[in-house]
Amino acid sequence: MDRSEEQMTVRVVSAGSMLVPLEAIEEAYEDLHPDVDIQVEGHGSIQAIRQVTDLNRRFDLVLVADQALIPDMMYRKRDSGEGQYADSFVPFATNQIVIAYTDKSRYADEITADNWYQILARPEVHIGFSNPMLDACGYRALMVTALAGEYYGDDELFDTMIGDHINPRASVERSENGISIVLPELLLPEGDKVSIRSGSIYLLALLDAGGIDYAFEYRSVARDHGLHWIDLPPEIDLSDPDFQDNYKRVQVNLGYQRFESIDNIRVGELIVYAATIPNNAENPEHAEQFMDFMLKAIQNREYGGPEPV
Numbered sequence: 019m020d021r022s023e024e025q026m027t028v029r030v031v032s033a034g035s036m037l038v039p040l041e042a043i044e045e046a047y048e049d050l051h052p053d054v055d056i057q058v059e060g061h062g063s064i065q066a067i068r069q070v071t072d073l074n075r076r077f078d079l080v081l082v083a084d085q086a087l088i089p090d091m092m093y094r095k096r097d098s099g100e101g102q103y104a105d106s107f108v109p110f111a112t113n114q115i116v117i118a119y120t121d122k123s124r125y126a127d128e129i130t131a132d133n134w135y136q137i138l139a140r141p142e143v144h145i146g147f148s149n150p151m152l153d154a155c156g157y158r159a160l161m162v163t164a165l166a167g168e169y170y171g172d173d174e175l176f177d178t179m180i181g182d183h184i185n186p187r188a189s190v191e192r193s194e195n196g197i198s199i200v201l202p203e204l205l206l207p208e209g210d211k212v213s214i215r216s217g218s219i220y221l222l223a224l225l226d227a228g229g230i231d232y233a234f235e236y237r238s239v240a241r242d243h244g245l246h247w248i249d250l251p252p253e254i255d256l257s258d259p260d261f262q263d264n265y266k267r268v269q270v271n272l273g274y275q276r277f278e279s280i281d282n283i284r285v286g287e288l289i290v291y292a293a294t295i296p297n298n299a300e301n302p303e304h305a306e307q308f309m310d311f312m313l314k315a316i317q318n319r320e321y322g323g324p325e326p327v
Contacts, residue, residue, distance in 0.1 A: 025055045028304045031069050032081040033291070034060040034219035035113070035155065038242040039323030040081075043315050047308055054304060062153025062217040067091045070296050071103050077296060078305035083236070083324075084154040085109050085292035086285075092294065104294045110313050111291040111324035114257030115155070115162045116247040118240040123231040126246070134248045135166050138232055139178045146213040146221040146230040147180075149205060150270055150284070155218035157270040157284045158256055159234035164190055164197045164268050165254040165286070183211040196267035203273050236289075238324045256289045291324055 032040060037060045044056040061069065063082040069075045071091055082088060085107060092104035117134050119126055124144075129137045138145050150156035160180065167175035173192065176199070181188045184201075185208035191198040207214055213230050215221050221233040222243055237257075240247035252258035256265055265286035272282045293313070295305045317326045 025053055026301060026304050027055045027057060028079065028301050028308050029077045030056060030058045030079045030081065030305075030308075031066045031075075031077045032058055032060050033063045033066055033083040033154070034217040035083055035236045035239050036060075036081050036291070036323060037219065038239075039316070039321040040312070042321035043312050046315070046321075047311050050311075051307075054308070056308060060217070060219065062148060062156070063087055064091075064154070065152045065216070070298075076298060076300050078299040078301050079293060079295055079309055080104070081291065081293050082154065083113070083289065083291050084284075084287075085290040086287060087154065088292055088294050092296070096298065098298075101297050103298070104296050107292040107294040108309070108313070109290050109292050109327050111316055112257065112327050113236040113238055113289045113291070113324040114250070114255040115158055115234055115289075116237045116240055116249055116255070118225065118233045118235040118245045118247045119231060120225060120228075120245060122228050123225075123246075125231075129232075129248060131248055131250070134250070135170055135172070135175060135179075139175060141211065143232065144210060144213065144230045145179065145232045145234070146215065146224055147234040148218040148221065149214050149216050150201065151205060151272055153217050154284075155234065155236060156214075157272070158286075158289070160188070160199050160201075160270050161265070161268045161286045162234065162250065162254050162256065164199055165264070166250070168197070168267075169251060169254050180212060183208055196269065198269055198271060200271045201273040236324065238322065242322045256286065259288055262288055290327060 040058050088107040125137050147159035148156035164176045176190050186202035189200045224230050225233050253261050268286040270284045295302050
């Protein structure tokens with residue numbers, strides 16, 4: 019279909035884990051509205067918001083994998099001094115952290131829901147997660163690993179899998195009040211045990227090529243990309259409302275002050291995706307129409323992606 023210069027452009031910046039369903043939703047919407055061009059750009063959730071708040075780019079719709087990021091990062095005065103970046107958001111989906119892998123992964127024929135943490139702790143097994151400074155899936159991977167140590171009765175699990183393989187080390191502080199993971203200002207892997215990418219979707223090529231054996235991913239991403247995955251216990255996978263108090267026991271201190279818009283402390287919570295139309299959106303009415311169409315598609319489970327709330 020030819021695109022005329024008369025088209026209205028709606029610019030969407032989204033968490034990378036939404037890109038697969040968004041591609042189909044965008045196509046369906048444009049078929050119904052040939053006068054509208056939906057343009058989607060993917061990033062880690064923190065980076066998605068920073069496109070608006072720190073880099074001053076104009077987007078009509080922001081979609082993130084952690085609803086808490088919107089009030090934390092966007093309920094503040096715009097650089098122009100004219101109101102806040104956003105005043106509200108709409109929760110629309112949920113997800114869970116899983117361990118994704120392929121047939122080529124070491125011990126792919128051995129790993130199970132009962133022994134996954136033992137497999138990933140083996141020195142020769144390479145694992146990947148996204149950068150928690152940029153992406154919600156990254157700090158959630160750290161939370162899940164720390165919670166797994168408690169769940170399986172192995173306080174050394176976080177260090178064995180992740181902490182000892184980052185220089186400077188990522189440390190874990192445990193008390194009766196919970197678990198605090200403190201990250202260094204620069205998160206640099208040491209050796210080849212751990213690989214870190216800017217967003218969880220960027221681990222997929224590495225996984226497919228055999229550069230890593232296992233990746234901390236969202237369940238919807240593993241499913242939408244045809245990967246194998248291990249479901250984790252609901253006590254630690256950040257998906258079950260019955261275990262919210264347990265999730266809140268863990269927090270990640272991002273350990274840096276580079277961007278004033280980001281709260282350094284991320285607290286374990288139920289995974290909830292959210293959408294917001296920034297107050298400086300150029301086409302808010304069209305953005306709202308597309309958002310409503312997207313929310314209905316997610317609710318009806320038409321195009322994959324995370325589960326509706």
